[in-house]
Amino acid sequence: MDLQILPIDHPKPRISDENNLVFGKQFTDRMFVMEYDSGKGWHSARIQPYAPFVLDPAAMVFHYAQEIFEGLKAFRRADGTIALFRPADNFARFNRSARRMCMPEVDERFVLDALLELIRLEADWVPHNQGTSLYIRPTMIATEPMLGVRPSNKYLCYIILSPVGAYYKGGVAPVKIWISDFYVRATEGGTGEAKTGGNYAASLYAAKQAAEDGYDQVLWLDAKEKRFVEEVGSMNMLFLYDGKIVTSPLRGTVLDGITRRSALTLLGDMGYQIEERALTVDEVMEGATNGRLTEAFGTGTAVVISPVGSFCYKDSCVRLGDGQPGKLTMELYHKLTAIQYGKEADSHNWVTLL
Structure with missing residues (x-):
């Protein structure tokens, strides 16, 4: 398949103030688009001007939620080169999500x-x-105009770009996490491991409630027993417990995060033992109290590494250490971002340079 490059007639003004970039609000001049028809396959690949799509009101994405997406970043380095971090892994995961969603x-x-x-x-x-x-x-997204519960015969694949500011404008700050004992995000056999919009829509109600109560994030428990911690709505979770790194295993309910993978590799390089097992909520709450749990942090494309300052569950809240970002958390954050921005060697061949 050839890639067509279409001209731009009216370029947008470039970034005027990098200090005030808002995540996901501004988009570049161009986007990549290609289409799929059953029996024909993918076709009409092009880079075209950024513009709205025209979709039939019966497009199946609106009614049956056949939709997947990815998130990754390109970084400007000090010498002006542009680097992407593990982009091939994102497209491999994109295809895994597609298989799960019958796309x-x-x-x-x-x-x-x-x-x-x-x-x-x-x-x-x-x-x-x-x-x-x-x-x-x-x-x-599924674009076939059809009211009927089955996989679509037509799809649209596209890539859009958005310049974003530093996630931590005032420095890395710890988050306050509410552990939900009622709402669940995913269950075994469901779509939890796919990066599909429905998973995020399912998390919004609890996230809204948490925000109203003064929390930054919701930590989900398993759907079956509501005992084992899984992940936060937009991040995987890692815990420094008894001096080891503990994180929930990938058993179909947790997203296989690219940043999670990278963090576990770097932590292994640093000599930490990794245990992929689900901590119970009691282990988290008691561990923070008795000192067995010394640090916890989330991993994700947007945040990179997000330190946890406290956990709240039912009527109890516990603080980790002094409530500030932990030593290991910050060391990992600086190491990972240093690789992304070219300040440290990429010994794992994660970076693609333009």
């Missing part, structure tokens, strides 16, 4: 090459300030 897989190499070309064309949109980046959102 057609993409040619990972072709789509990655198309993304690199898109970023070359949009290079001026990659911000320069420390901590800023170009957020990348690959998406696939």
